[in-house]
Amino acid sequence: MKALKRPEGNAITDPAKQSMMLAALYIAQEQKGYLTKEAVRQVAKRLGVTPGEVYSTASFYTLFRIEPVGKHVIQVCEGLSCYLNDGAERVVEYVSAKLGIQPGETTPDGRFTLETVQCLASCGTAPAMRVNDQLYENLTPASIDDILERLRGEV
Numbered sequence: 001m002k003a004l005k006r007p008e009g010n011a012i013t014d015p016a017k018q019s020m021m022l023a024a025l026y027i028a029q030e031q032k033g034y035l036t037k038e039a040v041r042q043v044a045k046r047l048g049v050t051p052g053e054v055y056s057t058a059s060f061y062t063l064f065r066i067e068p069v070g071k072h073v074i075q076v077c078e079g080l081s082c083y084l085n086d087g088a089e090r091v092v093e094y095v096s097a098k099l100g101i102q103p104g105e106t107t108p109d110g111r112f113t114l115e116t117v118q119c120l121a122s123c124g125t126a127p128a129m130r131v132n133d134q135l136y137e138n139l140t141p142a143s144i145d146d147i148l149e150r151l152r153g154e155v
């Protein structure tokens with residue numbers, strides 16, 4: 001089996017610095033929902049690396065976003081357990097229809113971004129989706145309607 005290889009060139013090799021960068025990027029992303037150019041510059045400055053090195057790390061991990069997202073990032077699980085529990089495609093299609101967007105898109109008002117993910121570690125309560133840091137399990141059309149209605153009502 002071939003090992004996954006990090007991109008060459010801008011990779012940081014110091015494990016301590018790499019570890020600090022991941023923590024710093026996580027905290028920076030919490031501010032705006034994605035890594036702004038200013039956040040990348042600040043992280044680079046604090047760690048004594050170049051912005052290119054920060055982007056290189058950020059782009060390697062799917063956890064980090066370098067493009068703006070909606071206020072509510074909805075991640076629908078497309079993993080096997082969710083698929084077998086009448087979720088996955090059905091939930092993606094339902095949420096897509098409700099919001100008028102496809103996975104990877106953000107609503108014009110900037111409130112919702114829809115993404116698909118492979119597993120939310122909630123296989124026993126599938127189908128599942130996550131909105132920002134909140135996990136929702138045993139999804140049904142009615143529960144999805146409730147979730148979206150509540151999120152639309154948030155200021």
Ligand code: FES
Binds near residue numbers: 121127
């Ligand atoms: S497959 Fe959906 S939570 Fe694991």
